[in-house]
Amino acid sequence: MPMRTECKNFESRSYPNGDTVRKCNIDLAPDAPWRCPENCSGYERRLADAAWTHGTLVVPPTPPEPAGLEDGSAAAVLDAAEEILNAIGDDVKAEVDAERAAAQTKPGMFSRLFRKKR
Incomplete structure (x- = not known):
């Protein structure tokens, strides 16, 4: 399963040089930044932006899997x-x-x- 960007434990940060960090804040995604575990015990849907429309600050696409x-x-x-x-x-x-x-x-x-x- 790809990284669940709607999970409240997912974090993505972009730097001025173009690098982007995609991670699980509770360290339950051993294959981050590519995948979350199928039945992750830490998955919790982010409620604050569940129905928002995002502008240009949308999380960049997941990099290709090695x-x-x-x-x-x-x-x-x-x-x-x-x-x-x-x-x-x-x-x-x-x-x-x-x-x-x-x-x-x-x-x-x-x-x-x-x-x-x-």
Whole structure:
């Protein structure tokens, strides 16, 4: 079944460079952006725009499915990528926190110019 764009958990976002992200916000579509599971437990029809007519901000068409999607290999690749990102997430956060802490301890140009005189 193609991605259900009318589901309240479906999200599509386009970027200025032309890239578009199509995803399930509750991560129940292992073959996103191409397909939703046939009997998805998270499917809930979006009620706010059920009878609206959309203008130019309509969700772009679904990209063509790659070869080999039927055998589950796309979901396996996406799962492996997610595991890699989850594995390095704590290290990246620690690096960012360390950089922010170091930036706060260095006096800036304005703090030298406008420091309090004793």
